Amino acid sequence: xxxxxxxxxxxxxxxxxxxxxxxxxxxxxxxxxxxxxxxxxxxxxxxxxxxxxxxxxxxxxxxxxxxxxxxxxxxxxxxxxxxxxxxxxxxxxxxxxxxxxxxxxxxxxxxxxxxxxxxxxxxxxxxxxxxxxxxxxxxxxxxxxxxxxxxxxxxxxxxxxxxxxxxxxxxxxxxxxx
Numbered sequence: 001x002x003x004x005x006x007x008x009x010x011x012x013x014x015x016x017x018x019x020x021x022x023x024x025x026x027x028x029x030x031x032x033x034x035x036x037x038x039x040x041x042x043x044x045x046x047x048x049x050x051x052x053x054x055x056x057x058x059x060x061x062x063x064x065x066x067x068x069x070x071x072x073x074x075x076x077x078x079x080x081x082x083x084x085x086x087x088x089x090x091x092x093x094x095x096x097x098x099x100x101x102x103x104x105x106x107x108x109x110x111x112x113x114x115x116x117x118x119x120x121x122x123x124x125x126x127x128x129x130x131x132x133x134x135x136x137x138x139x140x141x142x143x144x145x146x147x148x149x150x151x152x153x154x155x156x157x158x159x160x161x162x163x164x165x166x167x168x169x170x171x172x173x174x175x176x177x178x
Contacts, residue, residue, distance in 0.1 A: 003059050010067075012044055015043035017068075018070075021099055030158050057074060058070055061099075081154065091125045091126075092123065094117075097109065097130070117176040118177045134164040140166065147176055
């Protein structure tokens with residue numbers, strides 16, 4: 001497996017993986033009409049804007065030369081509840097971790113989260129967090145198996161639905177980076 005920084009040339013691949021990941025992970029959770037309305041063209045626009053902002057870093061995983069998934073890291077944008085937005089308890093955040101469903105349970109997700117944690121630790125973020133939909137049982141089980149602790153929740157709007165999102169945190173990323 002190869003994990004590397006993504007470039008703007010990778011945006012169409014990331015956009016496609018993002019939609020595949022959403023449809024695989026959120027089917028039965030997010031409104032199906034909303035999932036069906038997602039287009040690669042719109043995600044390309046979104047990813048172009050996100051990557052050009054420079055606020056985050058995207059890393060792409062390839063397995064056997066085939067794009068399998070990606071992780072996005074940066075400074076905490078959405079602090080856990082009760083945490084100061086000025087000096088959050090978890091200073092680094094994994095904004096996104098998505099895989100094509102055909103690569104689930106092959107070690108890609110584990111490699112990506114560890115890679116993201118090492119990048120954040122290298123940027124002096126020893127405590128990190130991420131958000132996941134509460135009904136995403138597979139995702140929550142994965143983060144718990146990786147040592148994440150539930151540290152809060154909030155409601156978000158996706159399409160026509162209000163959904164609960166849960167924050168997982170790692171106070172010390174040393175074990176996650178191993």
